Amino acid sequence: MRKKILIFPFIAFFFVLLVFFYLLVIERDPSELPSVLIDKKVPTFEADSLLNKETFVSKNEFGSEITLVNFFATWCGPCRDEHVYLKRLSNEKGLKIIGVNYKDDPNKAVEWLEELGNPYSDVIVDSKGLIGIDWGVYGIPETYIVNSKGIIKYRLVGPITKKKYNAFYSKIKESED
Amino acid sequence: MIPNLGNFSLWLAFCFAVLQFVVSYQKNNKSTLYFNRIAVNGLLLCAFLSFLSLMYSYLVSDFSVVNVFHNSHTTKPLLYKISAVWGNHEGSMLLWILVLAIFNYFIFKLYNKTNSIFISKTLETQAFVTIGFLLFTLLTSNPFERIIPVPTNGLGFNPILQDPALAIHPPLLYIGYVGFSAAFSFSISAMSIESIEKVPWYNYMKPFVLAAWTFLTIGIAFGSIWAYYELGWGGWWFWDPVENASFMPWLLGTALVHSLVTVEKKMMLQKWVLLLAILAFLLSVVGTFLVRSGILTSVHTFALDPARGIYILVFIGILGAYSLILFALNSKKFLDKNYVSFLSREGSILVNNILMIVVCFSVFLGTIYPLIIEAFSNNKISVGEPYYNSTVVPIVIPAILIMGVVPLLSWKKIGVKKIFRKTLPSIVLTIIVTTIFLWIYQSYNPLGLIGIILACWVISNIVFTQNNIPKFSKSMVMGHIGISLLILGVTGSSVWQKEKIIRMKLNDETIIHNYNIIFKEIKEVVGKNYIAIQGNFWIYNNKKSIITKLNPENRFYPVTNNSTTEASIHTNLLRDLYIVLGDGNEKDGWVVRIYYNPLVVWIWIGAFVIFLGGLFSINTNIKILKRLSL
Numbered sequence: 001m002r003k004k005i006l007i008f009p010f011i012a013f014f015f016v017l018l019v020f021f022y023l024l025v026i027e028r029d030p031s032e033l034p035s036v037l038i039d040k041k042v043p044t045f046e047a048d049s050l051l052n053k054e055t056f057v058s059k060n061e062f063g064s065e066i067t068l069v070n071f072f073a074t075w076c077g078p079c080r081d082e083h084v085y086l087k088r089l090s091n092e093k094g095l096k097i098i099g100v101n102y103k104d105d106p107n108k109a110v111e112w113l114e115e116l117g118n119p120y121s122d123v124i125v126d127s128k129g130l131i132g133i134d135w136g137v138y139g140i141p142e143t144y145i146v147n148s149k150g151i152i153k154y155r156l157v158g159p160i161t162k163k164k165y166n167a168f169y170s171k172i173k174e175s176e177d
Numbered sequence: 178m179i180p181n182l183g184n185f186s187l188w189l190a191f192c193f194a195v196l197q198f199v200v201s202y203q204k205n206n207k208s209t210l211y212f213n214r215i216a217v218n219g220l221l222l223c224a225f226l227s228f229l230s231l232m233y234s235y236l237v238s239d240f241s242v243v244n245v246f247h248n249s250h251t252t253k254p255l256l257y258k259i260s261a262v263w264g265n266h267e268g269s270m271l272l273w274i275l276v277l278a279i280f281n282y283f284i285f286k287l288y289n290k291t292n293s294i295f296i297s298k299t300l301e302t303q304a305f306v307t308i309g310f311l312l313f314t315l316l317t318s319n320p321f322e323r324i325i326p327v328p329t330n331g332l333g334f335n336p337i338l339q340d341p342a343l344a345i346h347p348p349l350l351y352i353g354y355v356g357f358s359a360a361f362s363f364s365i366s367a368m369s370i371e372s373i374e375k376v377p378w379y380n381y382m383k384p385f386v387l388a389a390w391t392f393l394t395i396g397i398a399f400g401s402i403w404a405y406y407e408l409g410w411g412g413w414w415f416w417d418p419v420e421n422a423s424f425m426p427w428l429l430g431t432a433l434v435h436s437l438v439t440v441e442k443k444m445m446l447q448k449w450v451l452l453l454a455i456l457a458f459l460l461s462v463v464g465t466f467l468v469r470s471g472i473l474t475s476v477h478t479f480a481l482d483p484a485r486g487i488y489i490l491v492f493i494g495i496l497g498a499y500s501l502i503l504f505a506l507n508s509k510k511f512l513d514k515n516y517v518s519f520l521s522r523e524g525s526i527l528v529n530n531i532l533m534i535v536v537c538f539s540v541f542l543g544t545i546y547p548l549i550i551e552a553f554s555n556n557k558i559s560v561g562e563p564y565y566n567s568t569v570v571p572i573v574i575p576a577i578l579i580m581g582v583v584p585l586l587s588w589k590k591i592g593v594k595k596i597f598r599k600t601l602p603s604i605v606l607t608i609i610v611t612t613i614f615l616w617i618y619q620s621y622n623p624l625g626l627i628g629i630i631l632a633c634w635v636i637s638n639i640v641f642t643q644n645n646i647p648k649f650s651k652s653m654v655m656g657h658i659g660i661s662l663l664i665l666g667v668t669g670s671s672v673w674q675k676e677k678i679i680r681m682k683l684n685d686e687t688i689i690h691n692y693n694i695i696f697k698e699i700k701e702v703v704g705k706n707y708i709a710i711q712g713n714f715w716i717y718n719n720k721k722s723i724i725t726k727l728n729p730e731n732r733f734y735p736v737t738n739n740s741t742t743e744a745s746i747h748t749n750l751l752r753d754l755y756i757v758l759g760d761g762n763e764k765d766g767w768v769v770r771i772y773y774n775p776l777v778v779w780i781w782i783g784a785f786v787i788f789l790g791g792l793f794s795i796n797t798n799i800k801i802l803k804r805l806s807l
Contacts, residue, residue, distance in 0.1 A: 006508060009452060010501035013459070016545065017494055019552045020466070024486045075332070075738035104738060128760075 037144075037152045042069075043134040050101055050109055050123035061098065061122070063150035066172060068097040070120070071132060071140045073104040074112045079141045082159035083116050089160075090119035095172070099123040102132050102140050143168075147175045180242050183230025184321035190223035190274070191315060194307040197281075201301035209297060210288065217285040217300070220307065224278040228271050231320050232262050241327040244268060244320045250333040250736045252706040260344035261334045266469060267320035269347055274314060276348075276355040277307050280385070284359060287381060287802070295366055295376045302362035309492045317485045333736035336707065342403040349396030350423060354461040356389025357426060360433065361458035364451045365500055368507040379440040379447075380805055382454065384798040386437060389457075390430035391791025397423050398784035409742035409757040411676060411772040413780065416565045421544045422464025425537050429457040432533040435526045442588055443523055447511035449530065455500045460541075462493050467544070518590040525579050525586055532576040539568040574627060577664065580657060581634040584642040603637035610637070618775070620673055628668025635661035652797065655790025663783030669776025670753075676773075682766035690773040692724070692754065693717040699767070707732040709743070712758045712767065716747065729758040753777045 037043075042062045049056045061067070070086060072079040089095045099120035101109045106125055113123070126132055135144065145154040153175035160168050197216035200209055231244070235258045240246045248265045249258060257264075263272040281303050288296050314320070360382050367378040400423070405413040414420060433453040436446045466489040518524050543560045585591075585599045610633040615621065639654055677689050681696045688694070698713035709732040716724045729745040747754040753774040761767025 007505040009456070010498070010505055013497050013501055014494075016463075017490065017497065019545070019549050020486075020490055022552050023548055024490060073738065075736075 042146055042150050045131055048125045050106055050125050056124045062146055065096055065148050067146045069144040070097055071100045071102045071137050071142045073102045074108040076140050078159040082141050085160040085165050086119040087117055096121050100126050100131055102126050103129045145172055145175045179230050179233050180321045183227045186223040186226040190220050191311045193219035194304050194311055198304035201297045217282055221278045221282045224275045228275045235262050240331050241323050243322040243324050246328050246331050248334050249331040251330055254705050257339045263347045264338050267318045270314040270318055271320050273351055274310055276351045280355055280359050292376050295370055298366035298369055299362045302365045306358050313488055317488055336734040336741045340403050340407045342399045346399040349392050353389050353393025353396050356385055357458040357461050359385035360454040364454035368503050379437055383437045384795055386433050387795045390434050391788055393427050395788040409744045411755055416562050418544050419468050421540050422467055425540055426457050426461045428533045428537040429453055432530040436530055439523045439526050445523055448508045451508055459497055521590050522586045522588050525583050528579055532572055536569055536572050577631045581638045584639055602641050606637040607633040622672050625668055625672035628664055632661040632665040652790040652794035656787050659783045659787030662779045666776045666780030670774045673775045677771045680766045681769045689771050691719045707734045714756055727756045729756045731758050748778050
């Protein structure tokens with residue numbers, strides 16, 4: 001009997017490893033944080049627009065088609081990596097993407113868009129991060145999917161990567177159901 | 178050029194590690210020692226060279242190295258250019274390897290005629306561990322990757338990590354984690370060798386375990402100091418998964434240190450020690466896995482890369498399978514024939530061990546519970562402070578109670594009456610001191626009461642048995658005093674903390690625990706790589722005389738474009754006054770958070786006393802080892 005007890009640490013240890021392994025292998029994203037905003041209406045706000053002189057009014061922008069809201073900044077390395085995929089979503093899939101330039105220098109943001117191209121239909125300036133607070137931004141980049149009724153359906157924390165791209169796109173499609 | 182050299186010597190280090198593994202694996206003969214000397218020294222030299230190359234790249238801001246580009250900037254102060262080397266995933270793996278090589282060298286130094294088989298086997302395991310980490314670094318997180326074209330400047334270093342405490346926190350912590358690798362290797366070696374009775378393996382293991390535990394203690398303390406001063410949340414421990422990852426090996430290390438003494442004195446608990454040594458190291462690596470794989474989200478998460486996760490997991494799997502199966506098959510030969518009485522040193526150590534394991538298991542469960550729940554039900558939950566407070570605290574309390582009695586016990590059974598007679602003076606002293614404390618603080622919180630009683634209990638027992646304690650366990654006395662000071666600090670700052678968050682305009686006044694705080698002035702200051710607004714607060718006591726002026730800052734770092742809060746703290750032995758400046762403007766005032774944190778400084782003092790005690794003990798045990806090898 002005592003001999004058998006000695007194998008117990010091994011079994012317990014491997015149970016834990018199996019759980020870890022399972023979580024690593026399945027299509028899972030630890031950055032997929034539950035948000036209280038899911039299935040709620042978009043927060044209303046008004047803010048300056050980066051590229052044109054008009055004020056951005058949230059009421060006018062949401063609720064007609066699927067819209068992505070992407071928080072980004074020039075100082076954020078992963079945002080640069082994700083930019084390609086935003087362009088693909090905008091150019092190939094024809095999606096409307098609203099960019100929120102989060103705690104950033106507007107001049108640098110303009111340069112950045114000139115250099116990398118502009119996937120956004122409009123870019124909002126959020127230099128103090130106040131819009132970010134309303135949306136519950138955790139760390140950028142973050143992307144929200146808002147459906148055509150103006151309801152937030154999904155939140156992605158972290159960059160859209162090559163691996164996540166397809167899954168993310170199917171989330172966009174699902175958001176209409 | 179230099180980064181290439183670094184990369185090259187890292188590969189060379191890999192070759193030496195393989196050589197060490199192959200040579201040690203051979204049945205022992207004369208050439209083993211010869212080749213092992215080459216391998217061990219070569220590994221150390223190459224790891225060191227590689228580390229220096231990365232440091233050089235940081236010092237000259239060589240942005241052709243991706244790692245430097247991502248984590249440095251020309252305007253960064255020198256100290257943080259150096260600490261940035263290990264302030265990121267790739268560089269910290271390099272540091273890990275360097276520390277491994279250093280420990281490897283010390284193990285090699287133990288070689289002599291009588292223990293050659295034992296040490297060879299240890300070096301073999303150590304080489305295997307080193308190979309694992311070298312491959313991991315080289316294949317999935319090479320710090321010497323280059324970019325073309327070379328950027329003109331770096332992306333900067335997270336300003337929140339630019340803090341002196343955090344600059345030395347990782348190296349200390351790594352000495353701890355990696356030190357357990359030595360314990361692991363010794364344990365494997367002890368179990369796989371036939372004639373182990375002739376080799377006092379516990380004497381070899383002990384200084385390494387002590388070193389690991391001592392440096393882990395001070396490493397965790399520095400991490401905690403950083404959190405307290407830099408994060409500006411008013412606390413020093415948040416039960417974050419990464420904090421837990423360092424706390425779990427520490428708990429097992431505590432149990433290990435104690436039971437090693439029992440093995441040494443009574444040849445008891447051998448099996449147990451072997452298992453603890455394995456688990457302490459496995460948990461250290463699991464901690465690394467949790468942090469580096471991105472399986473958990475935490476404020477410390479470095480690098481989200483599943484490939485790394487799989488690699489470490491497979492590596493842990495191999496180490497775990499090998500060591501734990503070996504344990505299941507071979508630990509039978511370490512038979513305990515002795516009968517353990519509860520009222521003896523060995524008995525109390527055994528109970529202490531069990532309690533430590535239970536605490537460790539609770540923390541482990543809390544850390545991975547969200548993962549297990551997610552694996553089985555797809556729900557996301559989070560386990561926070563309330564869980565840990567309600568599981569850890571009740572188990573720690575009896576552990577400390579027993580800890581207080583230990584100096585009175587001897588290595589054999591002792592009667593209950595005798596113990597009671599011996600503890601009577603300290604019971605009286607404890608009651609007196611506790612009463613004084615309560616009288617000063619005027620608070621009757623039950624947990625606070627228990628904390629104070631425990632701290633006094635441990636110290637007064639030590640004071641009254643001063644003369645009975647033989648010379649070599651002075652380090653034990655220091656360790657235990659350190660723990661009780663720490664408990665004092667922990668109790669004070671968590672039970673009697675006061676917090677106030679208010680909006681203040683210039684010349685506004687507020688009160689926190691008998692202190693009047695006046696917001697005098699706000700101005701801009703310019704630092705080397707930041708600009709800041711600084712508030713000026715004057716603190717008066719209730720007799721209207723000024724105590725201090727505090728200047729919390731809100732720093733903005735243009736390079737990384739983020740801000741940090743610099744708390745301003747006035748410390749004395751009884752309490753900290755802690756002010757953090759938030760957002761605001763002239764018209765509406767600024768958000769100000771003020772904390773009154775009693776006894777915080779005793780946490781750091783306690784940790785430092787434990788650290789010193791640990792150093793003494795390492796010294797004593799190295800002497801014992803030297804005597805052995807003569």
